[in-house]
Amino acid sequence: MVGLSVTDTIEIAKAGGGSRLSRDDIAELLSVRKKDEVSELFSAAGSVRDKVFGNKVFIYGFVYFSTHCRNNCAFCYYRRTNKSLPRYRKTEDDVLALSGSLKDAGINLVDLTMGEDPVMCADDYSELLKITRRVKEEIDISVMVSPGAVPKDSFVKFKEAGADWFACYQETYNRELFSKLRLEQDFDYRMDQKIWAKEAGLLTEDGIMVGLGETLEDRADSIIKMGSLGCQQIRAMTFVPQSGTPMENVKPTEPMDELISIAVMRLLYPDKLIPASLDVEGIAGLKSRLDAGANVITSIIPPNEDLAGVAQHDLDIDSGHRSVGHVLDMLDKMGKKAASCSEYESLLRRLKAGNA
Ligand code: SF4
Known part of the structure; x- marks a missing residue:
């Protein structure tokens, strides 16, 4: 909308009019950096989140069980041609x-x-399907699978094995940029993952990476696209340069860009799950992400198990700072409460009913 001030745009979104905002309005919001406008944005995002979810925060454990990969994404430490790391399965x-x-x-x-x-x-992913089924049946916990891009007929098998969620990050919806990042991979095939997962009755997560060379308009396009695909969980995560990759010398962007993206996603999509990943700044970055409107803590990793993170393969892990106990202490200090499993399951039932 022409001539809107930042305050007007925030007020429209806060009142539930996010769908009336144009790509330019959203890009404008993403460009906000003045201190008072940033506070206004975060405060509005926090208030729309609290209206839907109260003070409850959801907590996800991260089991990165295989760091082997056949792909060669330019930004990723675990890309096929990075020979400098020990891998595990x-x-x-x-x-x-x-x-x-x-x-x-x-x-x-x-x-x-x-x-x-x-x-x-x-x-046909028989080992992963077996693991999924066993975690669901023997541990009796909600399960997300994040196996990369899979053939269309696999989704129903993941659903049958007990998966609740299928996660597949596009990272950007700018096709040209995608081709430079996710080398030798098909843009539409990856985008279709979200559509096929939804058709099979799975909840879906998509995500963008911030600071990969995208413009604010690209970021706005990606946020709009993730919403229109109907993903129930969407994330924004800052690109962290990785040694041994073609992007190791790219200057990293400020974490503020991620925080603003989180706040804008929250304003546009009050009822979506939006992660605060511990994978970028470790536990030190938790509060700022929750203050920006996130309501899920991802990348919780048990200490001393030789497990890796994705963006930062060892940050805060063996110190135990990414363990559940430490995160619960931090939540307490912030006046937030971790949701129980039954509260989370009841949320998933509502989301699945809306997916049908
Ligand atoms: S981002 Fe995923 S698919 Fe790409 S190289 Fe890394 S692990 Fe493999």
Whole structure:
């Protein structure tokens, strides 16, 4: 809308008129950096989140069980051609034990994440399906699978195995930029993952990476697209340059860009789940992300289990600062409460009913 002030735009979104905002309005909001306008934006985002979710925050455990990958994404530490890292593949029993200990500690969901590991992709994902089924049945916890891009006929099998969520990050909806980042991969095939997952009855998560060379308009386009795909969870995460990759010398962007993206997503989509990832700034970045409107804490990793993060493979992990106990203490100090598993499951039932 022509001539709107930042305050007017925020007020329109806060009153539920986000769909009336144009791409330019959204890009304008994403450009906000004056201190008073940033505070206004975060305060509006926090208030729309609290109206829907109260002071409850959802907590996800991250089990990155295989760091092998057949792909070669330019930004990723675990890309196929990065020979400088030791890789691992956890056994089925390891994954079960890790999931069980995360559940005992109080998480709401286990995120089973892997690179596109040829061993796990073999035989129509039979090993991953088996792990998914066992975590669901033996641990009795909500499950997200993040296996990369999979063929259309696999989604119904993940659903049958007990997965609640399917996560697949596009990272950008600018096709040209995508082709430079997700090398040798098909833009539409990856976008269709979200559509096929939804058709199979799975909840879906999509995400963008901030600071990959995109413009504010690209960021606005991606946020609009993730909303129109009907993803129930959307994330924005800052790009962290990784050694051994073609992007290792790219100057990282300020974390503020991610925080503003979180706040804008929250204003446009009050009832979506929006993660505060611990993978960028570790536990130090939790409060700022929740203040910007996030309501899910992802990347909780048990200490001393030789598990890696994605963007920062070892940040705060073995110190235990990304463990559930430490996060619960921090939430308490912020006046927030971790949701129980039954509260989370009841949210998932509502989301699944809306998915039908
Ligand atoms: S981003 Fe995922 S698909 Fe791409 S190289 Fe890394 S692990 Fe593999």
